[in-house]
Amino acid sequence: MSASLAGLVLSPALTGAVLLLAGRRADRAAGPVAVVVTGVTVALAALVAVTRPRLSAPFLGIVEGGDLRLVVDGLSAVLVVLVTGIALLVTAFAVADLPTDAARARFFGYLLLFVAAMLATVTAATLPALLLAWEVMGATSYALIGFRWEEPGKLAAGTTAFVTTRAGDLGLYVAAGAALAATGSLGLADLNTSGGGWADLAAAGVLLAALGKSAQLPFSAWLSAAMQGPSPVSALLHSATMVAAGGYLLIRMQPLLAATGWAATAAAWIGALTALVLGAVAVAQSDLKQLLAASTAAQVGFVVLAAGVGATAGGTAQLVAHAAVKAGLFVAAGAWLTALGTKQLADLRGAARRYPGMGAAVAVAGLALAGIPPLSLWATKDEVLAGVDGTALHVVGLAAAAVSAVYAGRILVVVLARPAGEEAVDREEPGTRQIPTTTTAVAGVLAVFAAGLGVLAVSAVADAWKVALDADGEPSPGLGDLLLSGVLALVVLGLTVTVARVRPATVHWIQRSPLASWAGLRHVLSPRPALALARVMAAVDDRLIDRVVTSLATGAGRVARQAARADDGALDGAVTGLAWATRRAADGSARVDAGVVDGGVRATARIIHRAGRAARRPQTGLLHQYYVQAVVGLGFLLVLLLVVR
Structure with a gap:
């Protein structure tokens, strides 16, 4: 079944690359092709979520864990279904929302590449695979946020997002180096076995990368700039994909955070403080997309908090529920921007009445965002807070949940209000146009999920959810916890609506506060x-x-020139002279060898040769001659003996 996993990642990646290469020639077909491909990825995601395949391709063969390995387990099974499902709905919205003269092939090409990168990110089992997907996700997000680069400010917004997230991304490379030094392996699971200071360094790197990607403090301000991108980009990147990627990574690396101790504590407090501070920033916004952006960082803060306290199931549920809620709200914001030409809350008064279908979807998503029972984020926040051990942290988490009811209430009180001085709303008001049925349907589907995921408050469902994520044994909220958070959300939402209607000056005062400029974070980062x-x-x-x-x-x-001259003038002369002398000596040696040594050898040989011939003459074979020779020899010896004596 590894082919299904390969198809899940490669089908959007290859299609996106083809659309980018085709350029404007493929503009007309780009939208339908993208919808078909994302539909195929939904089917493949469902298949791999059931079969749990593995896939590996060689990359760095000299290092253990250096391959490009993708694995589907309980956590990644949930995420691939979530990512592909949101991608399909957002792609359908983009087809209806993008202007007809837009560079659609370029847009959908980058969008599909981005989806492929996110799918590879949530299934990566080795650091090389994760880093490759992480880099592609960052690059394509830059291209998508700055899609309308010719308009002032758009490219700068993409640059802000890219530079800020890239600063945090360096942490992953630090973590990879620490893992390699400590364990000799680049497997993600092996990060948990790093010991001593290497584990601390790896945890710090992972934490830095995740906080940057998920727009947590102090990196939150890049999300404000990213709102310059097209509405479908906001609906996808800032609901279930890019901003969610950091929270996913921390949940995946929760054992590493827990092993160090300090990293888990830091993640928990940063997540809780982001949920509180960015929630306050969201309350002060007068721009709907800016409000949704700040609330995105705040809601993902609960995911980071969950990773810090070990509430894996609660954090994953929060990630899924937030994706459905926030994607629906971003779709509505984009649809109203296209139809009404504004995203200012003051100008959206009564928008839900003007477009009832979209208004109903926004009402459900807004109530879910506020944490109203029995909708999704009510249940998932309590699943997260159930894992919190410590009164101070728990209080901060509850306060952040209460603030979410405030900024959700600000949306609802505006869009559900009746326009001042009007008994009815003219849907054909000049300068406006109808919202496409497809867009309303997308928002409706997301609203259904935003409401339906509240079933996680049922203990049997929550237990089954934990088992599917291999997180059985994690604490669950009691009935008292659920009642407390639900009542708190209702009370705060009611107070928000009352203050907005009775004391609108208070709202204007908040909008003029430093919180409206993202608490100064834009200037810091x-x-x-x-x-x-x-x-x-x-x-x-x-x-x-x-x-x-x-x-x-x-x-x-x-x-070098001086050395060349020295080489030519001295070294070459010395070498040449030495060679000449050696040759002269060799010539003299050759003459001695030929004239003396060879001559002596030849003379000795001649003498021996002549002596041999002389010695051969007496050998006649005649017996009497031998007797004569013997007599002569004996006589010579006798004379010699007499002489010597």
Whole structure:
């Protein structure tokens, strides 16, 4: 079944690449093709969620865990179904929402590549696979946020998001280095076995990357800039994919966070504080998309909190429920922006009455966002808070949940209100147009899920959910906890509606507060300081480093020329003279060898040869001659003996 997993990732990736290569020629077919492909990925996601396949491709063969490995387990099974389901609905919305003259092939090409990267991210089992998917996701998100690059501010918004998230992404490379040094492996599961300081370094890297991707404190402000992107981009990137990726990573790496201790505590507090602070920022917004962006960071804060306290099932449920709720609200914001030409809350008064179908979907999603029973985020927040051990952290979590009812109430009180001085709403008001049926249907489907996931409050369903995620044994909220949070949400929502109607000056005062500018986070993490630093470093490089390098190169050239002259004039002469002398000695040696040694050898051989011939003459074979020779020899010896004596 590994082919189904390969098809899940490759079908959107390859289709997206083809659309990008085809360019404007494929604009007309791009939308339908994207819908078909995302529909196929939904079917494949359902298949792999049941069969749980594995897939591996060689990459870094010299390192254990260096392959591109994808694995579907309980957590990734939930995420692939979530991502593909939201992608299909958002793609259908984009087909209806994008202008007819837009570069649709480019948009849907990047969108499909982004979906493929997110699917690879949630199934990655090794760091190389995760890093590759993480990088593609970041690059395509930049292209999608800055899709209308020719309009002022759009490209800068994409740059802000890209630079901020990339700063956090460096943490993953730090974690990979720590894992390799500590365990010799790049497997994600092996990160948990890192010991000592390496585990701390790996946990810090993972935490940094996740906080940056999920727009948690102090990285939250990039999400504000990202709202410059098209509405379908906001509906996808900031509900179930990019912003959710950091929360998913922390849930996946929860054993590593727990092993270090401090990392789990840091994640829990950062998540809780983000939920509270960014919730307050959302309350102060006058722009609907900005409100939804700040509330996204706040709601994902509960996921990060869950990862810190070990509430894996609760964090995953929060991730899924938030995706359905927030995707529906972003679809509505985009639809109203296209139809009414505004995203300012003041100008959206009565929008739900003007478009009843969309208004009903927004009402359900807004009540779910507020944590009203029995809707989804009421149940999932309590699942998260059930794992919190500590009064202070629990109080902060409850306060953040109460604030969510405030910003959700701000949306509902505006869009459900009757326009001032009007008894009825004219749906054909000049300057407006109807919302496509497809868009309303998408918002309706998401609203159904936003309401239906409240079933997680039923203990039997919650227990089955934990078993599916291999998280059985995690604590669940009691009836008292559920009643407390539900009553708190109802009371706060009622107070919000009352204050908005009776004391509108209070709302205006909040909108003029520092919270409206994202509590100053835009200035703290603006890309301008980074760009200014880059310009300074470029000047240093041009005026100092380049000059030093050029001077060193010039000096090296001069030294090389002097060395060449020394080589030609001295070394080559010495080598040539030595070779000439050696040759002369060899010639003399050859003459001695030929004239003396060879001559002596030849003379000795001639003498021996002549002696041999002389010795052969007496050998006649005649017996009497041998007797004569013997007599002569004996006589010679006798004479010699007499002489010597």
